[in-house]
Amino acid sequence: xxxxxxxxxxxxxxxxxxxxxxxxxxxxxxxxxxxxxxxxxxxxxxxxxxxxxxxxxxxxxxxxxxxxxxxxxxxxxxxxxxxxxxxxxxxxxxxxxxxxxxxxxxxxxxxxxxxxxxxxxxxxxxxxxxxxxxxxxxxxxxxxxxxxxxxxxxxxxxxxxxxxxxxxxxxxxxxxxxxxxxxxxxxxxxxxxxxxxxxxxxxxxxxxxxxxxxxxxxxxxxxxxxxxxxxxxxxxxxxxxxxxxxxxxxxxxxxxxxxxxxxxxxxxxxxxxxxxxxxxxxxxxxxxxxxxxxxxxxxxxxxxxxxxxxxxxxxxxxxxxxxxxxxxxxxxxxxxxxxxxxxxxxxxxxxxxxxxxxxxxxxxxxxxxxxxxxxxxxxxxxxxxxxxxxxxxxxxxxxxxxxxxxxxxxxxxxxxxxxxxxxxxxxxxxxxxxxxxxxxxxxxxxxxxxxxxxxxxxx
Amino acid sequence: xxxxxxxxxxxxxxxxxxxxxxxxxxxxxxxxxxxxxxxxxxxxxxxxxxxxxxxxxxxxxxxxxxxxxxxxxxxxxxxxxxxxxxxxxxxxxxxxxxxxxxxxxxxxxxxxxxxxxxxxxxxxxxxxxxxxxxxxxxxxxxxxxxxxxxxxxxxxxxxxxxxxxxxxxxxxxxxxxxxxxxxxxxxxxxxxxxxxxxxxxxxxxxxxxxxxxxxxxxxxxxxxxxxxxxxxxxxxxxxxxxxxxxxxxxxxxxxxxxxxxxxxxxxxxxxxxxxxxxxxxxxxxxxxxxxxxxxxxxxxxxxxxxxxxxxxxxxxxxxxxxxxxxxxxxxxxxxxxxxxxxxxxxxxxxxxxxxxxxxxxxxxxxxxxxxxxxxxxxxxxxxxxxxxxxxxxxxxxxxxxxxxxxxxxxxxxxxxxxxxxxxxxxxxxxxxxxxxxxxxx
Numbered sequence: 001x002x003x004x005x006x007x008x009x010x011x012x013x014x015x016x017x018x019x020x021x022x023x024x025x026x027x028x029x030x031x032x033x034x035x036x037x038x039x040x041x042x043x044x045x046x047x048x049x050x051x052x053x054x055x056x057x058x059x060x061x062x063x064x065x066x067x068x069x070x071x072x073x074x075x076x077x078x079x080x081x082x083x084x085x086x087x088x089x090x091x092x093x094x095x096x097x098x099x100x101x102x103x104x105x106x107x108x109x110x111x112x113x114x115x116x117x118x119x120x121x122x123x124x125x126x127x128x129x130x131x132x133x134x135x136x137x138x139x140x141x142x143x144x145x146x147x148x149x150x151x152x153x154x155x156x157x158x159x160x161x162x163x164x165x166x167x168x169x170x171x172x173x174x175x176x177x178x179x180x181x182x183x184x185x186x187x188x189x190x191x192x193x194x195x196x197x198x199x200x201x202x203x204x205x206x207x208x209x210x211x212x213x214x215x216x217x218x219x220x221x222x223x224x225x226x227x228x229x230x231x232x233x234x235x236x237x238x239x240x241x242x243x244x245x246x247x248x249x250x251x252x253x254x255x256x257x258x259x260x261x262x263x264x265x266x267x268x269x270x271x272x273x274x275x276x277x278x279x280x281x282x283x284x285x286x287x288x289x290x291x292x293x294x295x296x297x298x299x300x301x302x303x304x305x306x307x308x309x310x311x312x313x314x315x316x317x318x319x320x321x322x323x324x325x326x327x328x329x330x331x332x333x334x335x336x337x338x339x340x341x342x343x344x345x346x347x348x349x350x351x352x353x354x355x356x357x358x359x360x361x362x363x364x365x366x367x368x369x370x371x372x373x374x375x376x377x378x379x380x381x382x383x384x385x386x387x388x389x390x391x392x393x394x395x396x397x398x399x400x401x402x403x404x405x406x407x408x409x410x411x412x413x414x415x416x417x418x419x420x421x422x423x424x425x426x427x428x429x430x431x432x433x434x435x436x437x438x439x440x441x442x443x444x445x446x447x448x449x450x451x452x453x454x455x456x457x458x459x
Numbered sequence: 460x461x462x463x464x465x466x467x468x469x470x471x472x473x474x475x476x477x478x479x480x481x482x483x484x485x486x487x488x489x490x491x492x493x494x495x496x497x498x499x500x501x502x503x504x505x506x507x508x509x510x511x512x513x514x515x516x517x518x519x520x521x522x523x524x525x526x527x528x529x530x531x532x533x534x535x536x537x538x539x540x541x542x543x544x545x546x547x548x549x550x551x552x553x554x555x556x557x558x559x560x561x562x563x564x565x566x567x568x569x570x571x572x573x574x575x576x577x578x579x580x581x582x583x584x585x586x587x588x589x590x591x592x593x594x595x596x597x598x599x600x601x602x603x604x605x606x607x608x609x610x611x612x613x614x615x616x617x618x619x620x621x622x623x624x625x626x627x628x629x630x631x632x633x634x635x636x637x638x639x640x641x642x643x644x645x646x647x648x649x650x651x652x653x654x655x656x657x658x659x660x661x662x663x664x665x666x667x668x669x670x671x672x673x674x675x676x677x678x679x680x681x682x683x684x685x686x687x688x689x690x691x692x693x694x695x696x697x698x699x700x701x702x703x704x705x706x707x708x709x710x711x712x713x714x715x716x717x718x719x720x721x722x723x724x725x726x727x728x729x730x731x732x733x734x735x736x737x738x739x740x741x742x743x744x745x746x747x748x749x750x751x752x753x754x755x756x757x758x759x760x761x762x763x764x765x766x767x768x769x770x771x772x773x774x775x776x777x778x779x780x781x782x783x784x785x786x787x788x789x790x791x792x793x794x795x796x797x798x799x800x801x802x803x804x805x806x807x808x809x810x811x812x813x814x815x816x817x818x819x820x821x822x823x824x825x826x827x828x829x830x831x832x833x834x835x836x837x838x839x840x841x842x843x844x845x846x847x848x849x850x851x852x853x854x855x856x857x858x859x860x861x862x863x864x865x866x867x868x869x870x871x872x873x874x875x876x877x878x879x880x881x882x883x884x885x886x887x888x889x890x891x892x893x894x895x896x897x898x899x900x
Contacts, residue, residue: 015830023892046870047831054531055868056721056836063830063845165530199524296829304892325827325871329526330611332872334827382872385825386888410824410875412866414613443879449889 007031008310009091009099011081012107016277016299018042018064020105021074023307031073033099035091037080039131041066046296048134049158053165084252086270103272103310106249106260107303110242110278110294119212120238124220127238128159137162137237144168144234148223150209151239152179154326159237160201161329171202171231173209173223179328185341187352188361188377192328195359199329204231212236242294244279257281259292264316266306274310276302286319288338295324321392322375323385331359336388337375339365348374351398351429353422355380362422364398371397381418382410384442390449399433402426407442467518474514481507485568492567501571505596512600520607528608529837529868537791538718544791552788559783562586579635588635594711595631598623601714608717612867614876618703622710630707643670645677648705651685652744653805658685659748660755690812696878697819698809699861706805708798711787712839713862716795720839720864723794729841733801733858740777741807777802796839800858810857818878819861821854823847826890827873834865834874848873851888 008024010017013036021032036042047061069076080094084104091099112127114120124140127133137159141147147163149156152174160170176182178189179196197203208226215221222232244259255261255269259281266274277299278292285291293302301319308315326333339350349368354361360380366373373396376388387408391401405419423435484504488497523530537543557564562585569584572592576584602623609615629648638644643666651658658681666674692700702709723729754760786798799806813819821844828851834844840858844865847854854865854874866874887893 022894026892026894044830044832046829047833050831050833050870053527053529054534055529056832057533060533060832060836061830063832063849161526164524165527199526297826300826300891323825323827327870329524332870334872382824382875385827385890389825389890410822410872412612412614412863413876414617416613446883446886 005030006102007033007100008103008105009033009035009101010105010107011035011091012109012277012279013039013042013076014045014107014109014277014299015042015296016109016303017105017107019300019303020107020276020307020310022072023304024310025072025074027307027311029073031075033075033077033101035077035079035081035093035099037078037094040076040078041069043131045129048128048131049162052134052138052162081248084249086252086254086273089272104274105266105306105310106268106273106275106279107277107299108245108248108279110244112238113241113243114238115209115240117209117211119214119220122212122214122220122236123218124234125212125236125238128155128162129242141166141168141235146171146231146233147235147237148173148231148233149237149239150223151237151241152176152203152205153182153239153241154180155242156237156239157196157328159239160196163235163237164199164201168235169202171204171233172196173204173207173225173231175206175208177206179203179205181341183341184377185339185363187354188363188379189341191354191359191361191379192331192333195328195331204229242278244281244292246279265309265314266302266317274306276306289319293319297323321389323389331380332378332382334378334381334383335375336383336385337365337373337392339363339375339377349429351422351425353418353425355418360418362418364401364422366398366401371399373398373401383408384410386449387442387445398426399430402433402435404440404445407440407445464522467522471515471518474511474518476511477507477514478511481505481509481511488571489565489567492570497567497570498574501568502574505571505592509596509600513603516600516604517607520604520610525611532718532721538721540722540792548789548791551790552784555783555788558586558590565589576635579632579639581639591631591634594707595626597715598626598707598710599714601717605714605717609867614863615867618863619713621704622706622713625705626707626710629705630710642673643677646707647680648707650681650689650805651748652741652808653706653803654681655744655748655804657681659751661751664755689809690816693809693812693819694817697817697861697876698806698813698859699819699863699876701809702799702806702860703862708782708786708803709860712795712799716787716790716839719790719795721794721836722792723796723800723839723841725835725838725841725843733841736801737803737807737810740802741804744804794839794841796841796860799860800840806858806860813859814855814857818881818884819855820877820879820884821859821861821865822875822877822879823851823853823888824871824873824875825888826851827871829871831870833868833870837864837868839864844874850893851891852893853885853887855884 007030010020013034017034021034024032041062042064044061044063047056050056051058051061077096079096081091082094083092085092089101091101093099111129126136126140128137141163146169149159149170149172152172156172160172163170178186179193181189184192193203210224210226212220213222213224220234220236222230223236224230246256246260249256249260253270254273259279260268260275261283262268262275262280263283266276266280268275278294280302282291298319302317305315305317321337323336347368348365350363350365352363358380362381363377364373365375373391376383387404402423405422409417409419481504484500484507487495488501488504532538565586569586569589572589573584575592576582576588580588602619605619606616609619625648630646634644634646646654656662663678666678670677703713781802782798786802789797828848830845830849832845834848838844839862840860842856842859844854861876863876866876
């Protein structure tokens with residue numbers, strides 16, 4: 001550990017903020033402080049829905065107890081930063097004494113986007129991002145009959161599932177022609193759409209919100225769509241995307257656009273001030289990569305990279321193959337690499353298999369000319385992250401992938417395997433290729449993957 | 460809860476009514492058996508409770524989408540240590556107290572099941588037959604609950620069917636039939652050190668001397684399973700082959716205990732209690748068994764009258780008090796694996812094998828964990844599964860009974876129970892950076 005008395009202060013205790021603190025502590029003994037207004041201790045944001053549904057209590061979604069932070073000597077301050085004096089490197093808090101920093105990391109996250117709909121301030125209209133949103137939703141939805149969710153994305157389906165768990169009839173307003181069509185190819189989006197509808201959630205597709213209606217007491221009574229249709233409801237969930245939290249920086253000199261602008265080292269326009277996670281925006285994103293990466297996983301990766309820079313080993317952010325996962329009620333979704341909503345058929349082609357009745361699908365996208373693997377979409381089927389990552393990173397061709405396909409499955413024991421069905425498709429497209437008969441297992445392949453992870457004993 | 464169908468609701472209310480009538484019949488049987496026909500009232504009571512429970516359970520589970528099976532567990536009074544949970548805990552504990560220490564109070568119920576005992580065992584009924592019947596019914600009825608709750612997973616369907624099969628076949632019907640054919644009652648699904656007396660010199664010599672070929676086979680079966688099959692099966696599949704597939708205690712925990720699995724204590728303190736009790740229990744049984752054999756070689760000169768006293772005192776403290784009164788009676792308060800976790804010597808033995816000599820592990824899928832906590836919450840053994848998952852490490856713990864519910868409740872499909880080479884068993888993913896801090900030491 002290097003000894004320097006640099007005080008790193010992190011604003012925000014989401015996954016980006018706490019990962020950074022943990023990774024710094026693994027490398028240095030110098031003081032680290034996390035400030036958060038939202039919650040005294042880090043909690044798992046994607047788990048908020050399970051607290052509402054009663055699967056867990058709030059304390060169950062807190063991954064690290066208070067004692068962990070004490071043991072790690074990471075200070076937690078539960079307070080709001082009202083302004084930053086960059087010149088004197090000082091944070092002014094709402095309640096506590098000002099805090100001095102040597103290096104400041106902004107990991108302040110994002111909040112819901114409202115598009116200035118008439119009536120959006122009625123009581124019963126809200127989004128679901130923060131712990132306070134959860135508490136509000138718990139209060140506002142007691143004994144309701146009908147609710148509307150605006151937005152056909154991942155937060156939208158979470159809110160719908162939550163409300164459904166309380167016996168509330170849910171209608172979701174989706175701008176696209178299919179659910180999450182903004183991210184999924186038509187086939188996958190159709191499957192997801194059908195699944196959600198079969199679960200008893202009503203979808204209004206190709207629909208846009210025009211206004212929210214309310215009564216004289218200020219309570220929401222319904223919504224009106226742009227095509228004039230009306231839906232009665234006592235709650236409106238806004239899930240039309242998120243935007244970086246930059247409002248508290250408006251008076252300062254720090255450069256912002258949609259988010260806090262950073263380079264590939266997470267450096268902002270102000271020296272010794274960094275931004276990571278949802279709130280950060282790459283000034284010059286790498287080709288094919290987005291300027292804003294607002295995922296749990298990327299937040300963690302940002303933090304892991306920045307920790308190296310802050311401890312003396314300036315490191316450029318290289319994300320590596322994209323991955324994400326989500327769940328549409330009981331239908332799991334995994335994606336590895338690049339599978340856009342649509343592609344140029346001249347350039348790319350894909351193997352796509354879909355179960356005739358169950359909600360399961362596999363898509364493997366590859367480059368026409370070279371056969372190089374571009375990405376994988378999975379619905380209702382699990383693949384091994386480490387293996388998919390290796391295929392993408394080592395630029396496997398579709399032919400190499402098919403040789404190892406059986407080893408990729410991560411479904412539970414006794415689950416039916418669908419690789420043979422996918423292989424049939426492969427043979428149909430590539431009649432002159434064949435798969436070696438010898439069985440490849442994950443355990444054999446794992447030995448070949450360059451592994452830097454050290455073996456740790458536990459228990 | 461999706462919009463409940465009216466028909467479902469009527470059906471369920473009818474079920475509750477029948478259940479309550481059934482319970483009343485059973486109360487009448489146990490209190491007034493002198494003046495009424497205990498068989499008519501008692502057997503009707505059992506039939507009505509069975510029917511009523513199924514009429515509540517089936518529509519309840521079916522109407523609920525598979526994503527909603529755990530709804531409100533922490534909000535419902537009966538499953539979050541509320542008044543109903545305490546009440547049920549008192550009733551269950553009370554039943555065990557009566558069963559072990561005041562069996563005469565259960566006379567009415569014992570008389571009620573007389574025809575069943577005669578049918579199966581060709582013997583008069585006693586409190587243990589009554590208990591076995593109730594136990595098996597609980598596993599079957601709540602087995603239906605578990606089958607419907609986890610209906611979207613083939614693993615859990617097969618596993619639940621297995622625990623029902625072993626309880627009904629190996630722990631109820633077969634021992635009964637043995638008695639009917641004038642053999643010694645023997646449970647082929649329980650082994651030393653759980654059935655510690657199965658390898659005591661007294662039992663062994665009794666079986667060999669009085670049981671003819673079958674008795675010799677029982678001794679052989681017991682010894683092979685304790686010393687050969689258990690290590691071999693645990694090497695290939697982990698502790699789960701027994702605890703979550705065969706064992707009757709596990710069977711009750713995985714079915715009747717399923718609604719309480721989230722109540723297990725996840726604290727480090729609980730883990731310290733666990734190791735402080737369970738390994739001494741195992742050690743005690745090993746030493747006692749050894750001493751008893753030594754004693755029998757020395758013609759009884761070593762222990763004298765102590766050996767017969769042992770069975771009674773151990774039987775009282777561990778057999779009755781621990782596995783019954785606390786183990787099952789406290790389901791609604793401390794979760795469904797109290798006995799398995801803190802007391803069972805077989806679990807300790809299997810745990811040591813699983814930890815050090817097994818191919819089993821729960822793999823974490825790369826860097827996919829979102830730290831939500833469902834895995835830890837629903838771990839009936841109180842393992843903080845998330846601790847390992849969020850660091851991309853496999854979960855290898857002595858106490859893990861391999862029920863597989865952590866993998867089932869994970870919203871991102873991050874966990875997989877699997878058997879793989881022992882080489883590199885602890886190897887985690889390279890896709891996430893992790894702490895070297897350990898939770899247990």
